[in-house]
Amino acid sequence: MTSDRQIASNRSNGARSRGPRTAAGKASSSRNALRHGLAVSVIDEPAMCTEVEALARAIAGNSADSFQLSQARIIAGAQLDLLRVHSAKVALMNSKIASAILSGDGTEDVMGNLPSDDADLDRSDDPSCETKLTEQFSIVPTIEALQQLARLDRYEDRAISRRRRAMRAFLAYQRI
Amino acid sequence: MNTAITNFSPPAEIKSFFTPPVLISENCGEYESMRAAVANTIRPQNTIEWILVIDVMDLSWEIRRLAKDKANLINLNWKDAIRMIVEALLDSDQEERSRVSQDLADGWFTSAEAKQGIQALLAKHQLTEDAIAAQAMSLRLPELDIIDRKMERARVSRMALMRDIEHHRIAGSWKMPQDLLQIVDAAAEPTPLVPAADHTPCTP
Numbered sequence: 001m002t003s004d005r006q007i008a009s010n011r012s013n014g015a016r017s018r019g020p021r022t023a024a025g026k027a028s029s030s031r032n033a034l035r036h037g038l039a040v041s042v043i044d045e046p047a048m049c050t051e052v053e054a055l056a057r058a059i060a061g062n063s064a065d066s067f068q069l070s071q072a073r074i075i076a077g078a079q080l081d082l083l084r085v086h087s088a089k090v091a092l093m094n095s096k097i098a099s100a101i102l103s104g105d106g107t108e109d110v111m112g113n114l115p116s117d118d119a120d121l122d123r124s125d126d127p128s129c130e131t132k133l134t135e136q137f138s139i140v141p142t143i144e145a146l147q148q149l150a151r152l153d154r155y156e157d158r159a160i161s162r163r164r165r166a167m168r169a170f171l172a173y174q175r176i
Numbered sequence: 177m178n179t180a181i182t183n184f185s186p187p188a189e190i191k192s193f194f195t196p197p198v199l200i201s202e203n204c205g206e207y208e209s210m211r212a213a214v215a216n217t218i219r220p221q222n223t224i225e226w227i228l229v230i231d232v233m234d235l236s237w238e239i240r241r242l243a244k245d246k247a248n249l250i251n252l253n254w255k256d257a258i259r260m261i262v263e264a265l266l267d268s269d270q271e272e273r274s275r276v277s278q279d280l281a282d283g284w285f286t287s288a289e290a291k292q293g294i295q296a297l298l299a300k301h302q303l304t305e306d307a308i309a310a311q312a313m314s315l316r317l318p319e320l321d322i323i324d325r326k327m328e329r330a331r332v333s334r335m336a337l338m339r340d341i342e343h344h345r346i347a348g349s350w351k352m353p354q355d356l357l358q359i360v361d362a363a364a365e366p367t368p369l370v371p372a373a374d375h376t377p378c379t380p
Binding site for chain 1: 195
């Protein structure tokens with residue numbers, strides 16, 4: 001039979017392990033399993049609706065009927081998914097490069113020279129480009145970085161396939 | 177929808193959807209000029225074609241980056257590769273072999289004498305500098321394997337996109353220009369391996 005002490009202990013433990021109670025806590029824990037969010041298409045994200053719609057309109061044009069517009073939305077969604085994967089890849093590689101530079105690992109040239117503090121920055125004239133590091137030295141990709149990048153490829157392939165199917169349907173309909 | 181785009185840069189309404197996948201260590205200007213060359217060759221006629229053209233460009237940029245990564249991986253292991261080969265080829269006691277091989281490896285980049293010594297030792301065993309490249313590659317096989325697979329994937333995807341562009345052009349009247357691949361791939365100067373006679377730093 002359960003003793004009073006055990007019951008009190010069970011109640012105390014239970015009170016501590018019922019998960020988040022506040023809305024903020026629930027919202028936060030709902031994202032616990034989220035790593036990069038690339039498995040979810042932008043089409044399912046209300047925040048991206050405007051962008052999907054804008055690109056879909058650009059693809060379909062003003063005279064498109066509902067079928068063309070629906071295919072254009074799939075194309076636009078897949079395209080924006082693709083851009084998110086590209087951004088994730090670039091962010092991953094940039095973070096690896098930045099941490100390699102900061103730690104001095106793998107940034108030496110073939111003669112073992114490290115870049116000087118003031119020699120590695122090149123401000124591009126193109127306003128669309130951010131500040132770039134010149135390739136005065138080699139950045140060696142680590143096996144971990146390459147494996148992470150390879151894992152992201154599957155999301156890219158998925159988005160390309162979805163986009164290709166919709167493009168074919170869109171163009172086949174257009175030719176009828 | 178099929179409004180002709182004559183200046184061959186992405187139309188304003190879709191430009192914001194195409195962010196160049198350029199790293200902080202890469203030159204954005206090079207990307208832009210390559211993209212302009214590809215766009216002038218394919219001459220995209222609508223938004224769908226622009227999407228495909230920019231994908232072709234992005235994959236070409238990735239292939240080029242991976243090729244540089246391969247060369248950099250080999251180059252950065254060049255010194256270790258020399259040390260290992262020389263140590264294996266020398267006839268002396270272990271301690272002496274380690275010391276001499278380390279000195280020669282250190283001297284490869286700075287001393288013509290050390291370089292000639294290594295070349296002579298290689299020649300004595302009917303080897304060339306290719307043996308150093310092979311040894312350097314063997315030190316980074318897992319990385320090189322992933323890079324090769326990623327390059328192959330990017331090439332296959334790029335070919336599929338090019339077929340898509342051909343397929344999308346009206347009545348198949350347009351054929352992919354033969355020189356397109358030359359434009360995107362030849363624009364990228366290969367990163368030379370260390371022993372190349374005309375080796376110059378890979379600065380843009």
